[in-house]
Amino acid sequence: MAGTPFDLVQGTLDVLILKALALQELHGMGISRRISQMTRGAFDVKAGSLFPALHRMEQAGWLTSNWGQAETNRRAKFYSLTKKGTKQLHAETERWARISLAMAAALGTHQEAL
């Protein structure tokens, strides 16, 4: 389904960021693009919400950061998951699976119906 990007549902941004970082470390722009890609363009994360979230998650100890080379040869801050972050990702994934199942059951929708 392609259309206008949704507003992020409360609590989705964190899990999306965690998921985006599950494979590799990324800088802010990279995370934003990865999320967009993962959700087939449904979510377009703006800097105004991305950076506060990154810093908050870093303070919470889910992410860690280090400075590396970006594509343009500029120094950029790369984020990666910590152990705690990975654990958080698993927990959140499970939670979302349960929620989406429950929602699907409640609304009587199926994957095929989409």
Next chain:
Amino acid sequence: MISRLRALWNTFFRRDQLDQDLDEELSVYAELVAAEKTRSGLSPDCARRDTHREMGGVEQVRQNVRDIRAGVWLERLNQDLRYGVRTLSRDPGFTVTAVLTLALGIGACSAIFSMVNAVLIRSLPYGDPERLVYLFTPNSRDNLPPEDFGPAYGDLYDIKRESRSFQSMTAFDQSMFNLSEQGEAQRVSAARVDGDFFQTFQASPVMGREITWEDNQPGHERVAVISHALWQSLFGSASDILHRSLVLDGKSYQIVGVMPIAFEYPHNFDLPEGVPQYKTTQVWLPLALTPSQMAERDNFGGNAVARLKPGISIAQAQSELSTIMVRLNKLLDPHMQGREALLVNLLDSTVGHVRSLLWLLLGVVGLVLLIACGNAANLLLARSAGRMRELGVRAALGAGRRRIVRQLLTEALLLGITAGGAGIAFAFLFLRFLPLLDPGNIPRLSEASLDMRVLLFTLALSLLTSLLTGVLPALNVSRANLVDFLAAAGNRGVAGAHGRTQGALIVIQTALVLVLLSSAGLLIRSYINVESVDTGFSESTLTTSVQLDPRYSQPQKRAEFYRDFYSRLSAIPGVTAVGGINALPLSNSETMRPFQVEGYANQKNQLVQGRWITPGYFSAMSISLLAGRAFSQDDTAHTDRLVIVNRSFANKYFANRNPIGGHVTFEDHHVQSTTVIGVVGDVRHTSLEESPAPQIYMPVSEAADGYIVVRASRAPKIVAAEIRSALHAIDPNLAAADIQTMGQLESAASARRRFQTSLLTVFAAVALLLALIGLYGLMAHSVGRRTREVGIRMALGAKRSDVMLLMMKKAALLLALGLTCGLVVSWFAVRAMQAFLFGVGGHDPATIISVCALLAVCGLVAALIPARRAASIDPIQALRME
């Protein structure tokens, strides 16, 4: 956890580094986004603009990130505080006024609370005092206060054996001794205690041991425990004190223990029927009752204190006692039966009577603090009106409303805390002056101090004050639309709303002040009434008493001593009369006699205050003789035949009859019939405020162990010295108790009233001052704000007097509203005061009118100054100013 701490650390100590990193991170992001857009075909300029639009402003993003940093609230608080200090110090006039106002309120509260703390809250030097109770065995057939009946020892020790409600129980007695030390005699008050005294109070000596049951065995009773004070004053804190002894009434007692500093039980205020002379107890001796005394049931004994077992209530113990008393009553003579057991909480009995006074004072200073808060709030409101522009600019620059409200509250917090500090200083000063006011009969008042509890109380008060003062201005600001305000570029729109709030505050303050002033007014009236009470005796008469020791145990020797002493007293130059009495007015002593009057409808168990006096008593006290004659020396031979009654007695028992020649029969030990030979004026005996009771006087030749009264034409100090040397000449081992004039006794009797009146008056005055400052401030502020309006009015032809009238009208309206509210409130509030009034009604019109007038006049004068300033505004300048 560690990452959190590190984040906190970074927020505070590596902020610059963090900000720099953030800037770099954001700029790389922007660059990357722009590069992507360029790749998709946009021109670099266009790409950059697009990027910026998409990011929604770099500064905004940066601020959002900062806002989520750990401990950001602390950083904000720090910012707010610094900003607050800056703005407050920019306006020292405002700040000093606000701080001083609040400091007065907080200081008054802390001072009174320190008294409450000392008297009612702080723990006593007895373990768990809540469980201590007094035991009385009153007989409801006698119309006397139940506290007059200490249990007979026989009853007491039976109750002690049979009851299960008490952990321990003790009997003790008070007496005065002559303590001789190196030829000098001084009087000390002692408690004679049984073996369970110290255990009941759970107080043990700091040195040596307590008095035990062994010490109470006959032949072992010559031991003493002394107070810390006596150990210091008499023995210079000697370390070998346990090897020393004490000579009391010529007998030597081995010192076996020294009590801790705080323990001086019983104090004069401890016992319901305490004798004023026994201020504190310095010596504890064994009571040493003989077996027959311990079984005595007919005479009421000393004092009894018991400690309830944990978990047993007074009511439970009381009901157990009533069953025990049923059995004990059967052991009594039929005419003495009907004895009950009464338990009274020791704390209630000690401080119960001052509790209401202290709560009243605390309520009063609470009102003072409220008024102070109103003032400070008004000042803040006035200032925030002037600061609308500044706040508007801050709002326009992106400060959230909550942030601005928080800023205002922070400023109030700064004011409150500073005022709290200054308030502590005020409270300290107050406590310095407290001894001057101390009426001497409020337990432990002298121990009032600024301890940890008082300091915490003050801190809490400061915070509360900050909230109270800060919340109104903050609400006002949050209601006003600051940015609109900036656009309007004036302060007229908001000023109206502010003016209403401020006006309401002034009305409330005026009302509160009226309540305080009328309370103070009523107390002052009461005090004047008490002071002008006709006591019935002369103030300049000197009084003293002598305690004879066992060397004078033979009646003949005592009589000889008194005869000698009286004649020496009469010989002192300037002495015009010498007399004696067993129970002196205002000395807290009393004797009651059962009696019947011939020709009167007598009741059962009718009691009258009986006095034994020497012939010189009436003339020494200047008590007026109304009819018949006074006692002569010859009458003392017929002590059981003749009586003199006071006016109250004559009015009650000889109504419409001539009392002279009437017959009064006493029925105490044996029936005794007497004839009335005279009627004298009433005297205030129990207190200045109790109307005189019927009294009856019997003649004796010398007052044995009573009070001696001396009337002299010379200065009391000189005569007092002469009295001492006269006693010394007879027997250097005897000491005269405090030689006081009746005036001093009177002054002591009205000390409590003086205390409460002066405190309440001072606080009411402070409240008045605060309210006037508030009114003045509001008027001055509104004049300042209306300069332009006044200018226009005057330019249009208004006269100066019109302008003044305009300004005064507002003040008068506020005052009138305040007075009306105040009258309504005080109409109901005086109910709390009723117990403190004497000879004046709660709604005394004279007091209320004069207080209203005072407040109105002061208020108008305070408003007049700014109003005159308004009237002197030069219209040209006023208009040019804008």
